[in-house]
Ligand code: SF4
């Protein structure tokens with residue numbers, strides 16, 4: 001037992017470069033969930049150095065409060081990724097078999113059906129019904145290979161992102177292909193929930209599957225897939241971009257036009273997985289700026305300082321016990337104070353969490369949350 005702990009401790013110290021930490025506290029200072037949780041990430045980095053503390057640390061409820069927003073990693077002057085210490089501790093819990101039922105079910109669903117939503121693999125493409133969707137064939141060259149994402153494929157509220165994108169691509173004459181029901185979860189949430197073994201298997205399977213397509217690049221609809229492919233798939237043989245990058249490209253080429261306008265004050269909420277983790281800040285704004293009549297506002301906490309919506313890091317399956325205000329509610333209150341009528345997002349999780357906050361705050365009369373593709377669909381372009 002002790003030998004095992006020692007080797008785990010060495011793994012922790014080496015794997016997460018714990019000796020590099022100077023305990024400056026910049027990680028904790030920037031961590032958004034400290035507003036509603038006892039999570040002190042600096043302290044975890046310090047304590048995890050002590051092998052005998054690992055099992056006890058893994059029992060602390062706050063290891064599940066991290067949203068994997070990456071603010072701590074962005075702020076660390078030593079280039080550490082403090083959140084990965086928490087993911088390592090989650091792995092210990094998963095390996096011990098003491099996983100919460102919601103997490104266990106989501107992970108099992110990814111293993112069995114290729115999505116965390118306990119939906120049948122065979123129904124993954126049901127959202128395409130009634131649309132003219134070009135399906136990519138591995139042996140036919142295509143410029144843009146689209147990867148939809150489990151949440152967008154199955155959740156009726158966010159399917160609009162994919163549907164409107166198809167219409168827009170057809171209208172703009174883009175060379176594209178979507179993947180059929182062979183598409184399988186990118187593993188983003190599996191990784192942050194700490195299921196190492198399953199994640200490794202997913203990376204291997206998806207790499208082999210996606211590498212077979214003769215595509216110039218992969219375009220993801222969700223920032224979570226975008227970041228996961230770019231960070232954790234070293235053997236993928238093509239670049240991966242987010243759909244807002246493609247839209248910005250099409251705008252530059254004069255290939256996107258909209259008939260209508262939107263006389264609204266719009267504020268863009270930077271998704272953590274697109275901004276802080278992917279460095280994509282300008283393209284979504286570039287698209288929104290093209291909407292006639294729209295006035296683009298900015299949050300005080302924008303771009304790399306953007307406030308997390310708490311949708312990532314497996315948080316769709318783990319409820320934080322805190323009764324304090326949810327960050328999504330704080331964000332929506334900030335938007336209201338700015339006078340925004342629309343909070344525009346570019347991520348399915350942000351859409352769900354922020355929209356839920358609008359409802360719980362009773363602001364539905366004054367403002368709405370909308371994904372960029374949802375707004376573009378309403379402008380009459382691409383239909
Ligand atoms: S920001 Fe980096 S160096 Fe500073 S306490 Fe956190 S992990 Fe350590």
Ligand code: SF4
Pocket residue numbers: 027030031032033041065066067068069070071072073082083
């Ligand atoms: S990833 Fe975000 S929520 Fe998690 S510890 Fe870092 S700053 Fe806090």
